[in-house]
Amino acid sequence: MPFFCNFHKSFEGETHKCAIRHDGSMSYLPALKRKATWFQRFRRLLKRSTLISEYNPQSYEYFRSKAEIFRARKEHVVTKSIVIHPFSDFRAYYEIWMSLAWLIILFYMPADAAFDIISPESQRGVLLEETYSGTTEDDYFGFTLRLIGFIDIIITFFTGYCVKKKRKVVMDSLKIAKHYVMSIYFITDLLATFPMDFFITNDTYQRMINTMGFLRIIRLPTLYYYMSRTLEIFRLRRISIQIFKNVVVNYLVFHWFACVQYMIPQIRFFAYGELVAESWIERADLPEVNFVSRYIACVYRAAGSLFCISFEEMKLEAWEEKLVAIITFIFGKVYVFYITVLILNYLLRQRSLEIKYFETISQVQAYMSQKQLPISMQTRLLQFYDYKYNKKFFKERGITGLLSEKLKGEINLNVCSKLVQNVSLLAHLPQQLLEQVVLNMKAEIYLANDIIIKAGSVGDCMYFLASGTVGVWTPSGKEVCHLQDGAYFGEISLVFKDKRRTANIVAVEICEVYKLDRRIFRNCFKSNSSLYKILEEVAKERMEVTQMFEDVHAKTFMELGH
Structure with a gap:
């Protein structure tokens, strides 16, 4: 049974123990023969995992009952489509593991492009204008991350997508491909994933190609979505978990700007073949210190820029760094404003209808407590309100009475x-x-x-x-x-x-x-x-x-x- 079946039980109450024998499998897949090989059994299991699951909590946001879910599953099987349903067991497990993968990718790839974590001597040699035969071709970890990104591209082409406004799931292969190719994610995924550095031996060109890792910042919303889905599946909705999720995502924003700060003199060197002597990085002798010291200094600089704080000891002289500072200041103002609005929305329960709903639920809970209702009855009463109003309270009689x-x-x-x-x-x-x-x-x-x-x-x-x-x-x-x-x-x-x-x-x-x-x-x-x-x-x-x-x-x- 899928790992989120406990969520399903709590969503619907006590599990019904059916006394009726159903004809055939509820997966609607053809039954296996008794002498089926292990490969046939594995293929059937894999196919079943790609079908919509009635245990996935998101299924009930788009389908109101099991009957609708079963009909969608049957249609999926009848059409013999190889598309993966976004509410399937396979997709749920995939998003859990990709949460960790994207977290590593979004940290490592920009950091490697800027600081060259695997071979820091190569990066230091570039800044000191020394000749160095790099070892980036031995960066198997980076290659593994690119391979994961390439697999993710393929999986995306074979996974249906949701249209939230229409409460609709698109399972047509051509529409899926068009939706992905026309999005901003496809080009950036392709550029950041293709392992060109394994086919190019020149260290300078390898360093330039690695800068494609900065494009991965566009996938920050994807990481946030996968983390939210993972927390939803495991029913981890406490405020501390939500804070942790937001802290991780916000830290990656600071991390990305820190990496950009350190890339400025390198980009100048790649473009013109000369160092930026007036750069604050050169003046602070950062290339001479270890990775941790360099990284902390850049994070400190990026945090100041995002919050529009100037540093006398790090006064900017290079025009490239001034340009990045202007962009960072503008982004920082918008970013701070955005975070402030999010916090206010969270404190106000985001919408007035939700506030009314929670106020009503508070009254219901006070009523149940005062009447000393048993726990089972309290649970059923709250289930009724959740189904009836879907967390947005409205007075139906007051609305229809005027019509x-x-x-x-x-x-x-x-x-x-x-x-x-x-x-x-x-x-x-x-x-x-x-x-x-x-x-x-x-x-x-x-x-x-x-x-x-x-x-x-x-x-x-x-x-x-x-x-x-x-x-x-x-x-x-x-x-x-x-x-x-x-x-x-x-x-x-x-x-x-x-x-x-x-x-x-x-x-x-x-x-x-x-x-x-x-x-x-x-x-x-x-x-x-x-x-x-x-x-x-x-x-x-x-x-x-x-x-x-x-x-x-x-x-x-x-x-x-x-």
Whole structure:
């Protein structure tokens, strides 16, 4: 089972223990033969890891239920696509390891370009105008990092991407390639990854090529995203962890500017073949000291420039360094302003709707504490608010109460458009009747293990399942089947007069249903004889199936009793 299954359990509550035997694998991949080779088993395991995972927490941000996730998985398998789903197990593990890899790359490559960590004598020789046959071709560590970068380029071409605004996942290979090639990342990744220094023996040219490592700073948002995803998967959301993440990213910004500071005289030497004698680096004799001393001095200089602090002992005379200082000052002002805004947004919970949501949650928690509700009930109540409002509180009645009936009907029809598409019964209704049905539907949310319908009770409504999964049980407790998005139930009591509920309907996961009462049902469906006949046939069939399971279960129970 994937490593983030614990997150999945906490997201949905207690895990449902299914008593039904499912036909086939929920991965929708062809079953392996008994005599399958290890390679075939490995290939199937690898393919399964690239499919969307119902245990990935991000899956539920784009897909509302397991049924939608399974449909996306099935479509992925049917199309025989080799694209990796961004919410797959493979991608989750990959992002965890790439968090560490990008952290090392973003530190090492600019530092090696500036200070030549592997062979510092070569770098010192350049500044002192001495001839030196460099050993950068022995930089196997740098080559390994470039190789990782090249593999990342290939993986990106074969990984789907998310369109956050539309809540959509793009899995088309051509669109993925176009999206990546047209982005700023592709060119910089290619230039910083290609190991040209292994094909060029001239030390000066190798040093110039290594400066491509500075392009890696563009991938700083990628590191931040991967770190955020890793913390989300491991459920590490404490404030100390968030501070650590921001400190790491901000340090890399200072690190990059420190490396730029030390590169100025080297660039001048590469371009004109002469040293910048007036450079503060030459005046401070930094090439003569060890790497740690040089690095600390440059970080100190970069931090001062970013915060617009001037240093008398490091007064700038070279025009190249003055130009870099101007750019650094401007960036520093924007950077400080940006960090300040982020801190203020964090303190204000970023948005007023979120503030209202957390205020409401605080009131709910105070209410639960005052009423001394059990922990399990408190958890379920908070799950309800989380699903209902998605961390943004709004007064739905206050918004819809001001709307006209026509506009309200259009909004309801648009909100329920997915439900109408999934429920074949509603799709056959005339437009006028459909609007009347949707307008009179009442939305309700049930948490996992909530009883929606109890066997033997009087039925005065039927239900349409918009999102989630429900289980059908006989009165004696035998599980019959599952119903998922687009299903409807509770029609038996409305079709047959004086007929009580014949089965228990229980939510397997968080479910969103729409309830239609008896009066609207009669007005809409009884006037349409063909649809009413379909309902009647479905009701009879369900009654027979439920009764069959009930009889078998009762017979088995009696035999065990004897």
